[in-house]
Amino acid sequence: MLSFAFDYFLFIFFASFGIVQFAASKSGLASILIFRSPKLSRIIGITLIVISAGVFFLTDNRNINDYEGGLDANQQAYLFVLASFASLVATMTIGSIRHRRVESDFTIDEGLGSLVKTGYFKALLGSMRYWHREWKTQIKDYLFG
Amino acid sequence: MENTDQRLLIWLNSWVGKSQIFDSVVEWFVSDYLVPVVLILILLNFWFSGTTINDRYRRQVVVLTALVSMALASWVVMINNGIYFRPRPFEEIQLTLLFYEPTDSSFPANTAAATFAISATIWQLNRRLGIALLLLSGLFGLSRVYAGVHYPSDIIAGGFIGVVMSLIVTKFMTVFEIIPKVFIKAVRIICLA
Numbered sequence: 316m317l318s319f320a321f322d323y324f325l326f327i328f329f330a331s332f333g334i335v336q337f338a339a340s341k342s343g344l345a346s347i348l349i350f351r352s353p354k355l356s357r358i359i360g361i362t363l364i365v366i367s368a369g370v371f372f373l374t375d376n377r378n379i380n381d382y383e384g385g386l387d388a389n390q391q392a393y394l395f396v397l398a399s400f401a402s403l404v405a406t407m408t409i410g411s412i413r414h415r416r417v418e419s420d421f422t423i424d425e426g427l428g429s430l431v432k433t434g435y436f437k438a439l440l441g442s443m444r445y446w447h448r449e450w451k452t453q454i455k456d457y458l459f460g
Numbered sequence: 461m462e463n464t465d466q467r468l469l470i471w472l473n474s475w476v477g478k479s480q481i482f483d484s485v486v487e488w489f490v491s492d493y494l495v496p497v498v499l500i501l502i503l504l505n506f507w508f509s510g511t512t513i514n515d516r517y518r519r520q521v522v523v524l525t526a527l528v529s530m531a532l533a534s535w536v537v538m539i540n541n542g543i544y545f546r547p548r549p550f551e552e553i554q555l556t557l558l559f560y561e562p563t564d565s566s567f568p569a570n571t572a573a574a575t576f577a578i579s580a581t582i583w584q585l586n587r588r589l590g591i592a593l594l595l596l597s598g599l600f601g602l603s604r605v606y607a608g609v610h611y612p613s614d615i616i617a618g619g620f621i622g623v624v625m626s627l628i629v630t631k632f633m634t635v636f637e638i639i640p641k642v643f644i645k646a647v648r649i650i651c652l653a
Contacts, residue, residue, distance in 0.1 A: 331504060334508075335504065339508055342511050343511055372488055372494070385560070426516075459638070
């Protein structure tokens, strides 16, 4: 079961990494792309998805019952969340390292849009600083306004 | 109905073994890990797509709606399974299996409920992609009948639950727009929406 779970984790980790690269290249979120060229990032993204799926399905029999070493629906869901979260952390870390020299360009309510120019951790830091100062007066208007 | 259901299943399953290549493709396609993973990856793509904040917001609401629809559809199937248990077709009829032997109730198909819930929700954002995904979900269900683990009526009922849940959750999200709005704005604080 552990080996199966690990294989599934790796499959989802790389497939999620690939799909985020694909989506980010199309929506202009340059600071989370691993390559400067959006086209190259898109190609790498699709390649990662295809290779991770190929390796997962072609290296072993994946039609196994959960009590014989496979995963039940809950385990699949937990592992998916865990692997895609790990993949996001990896994506944001690589992007932040690549964009470490860019000045923080935080604008309130921009969310993912701030990743067009700024690395994730700089944008997050800017947001945390802002909300640490302003949450008492602004948070209600921001969320419900 | 029961008879038509069985006849259709037996006819479809009678094709197993005629082409080794086709059966191998079905064994791959029928897996718990292919079509469901493809659908969730499409949702992940939607979450990070969009060039303007409004475009992203619209897509992210669809992602939330799809996930809630899928969870509710699975919950309805789980409740139904506690009330009514239908044995798997291979327990009652001599079939050639292309899949492992599941032990849970055959009716309704949980996989069909989940995949149709996601596809029907995506259809509301993008008609072309939605139709393609509804067809993919239908083929996924059909492959499970071919593989001998579901009756056709299990798939139809599962798909129906999925689509109905999607419509209900979409309506709910439209009426109570504040719920996805607050959630997405909260996630924007950590720059992930």
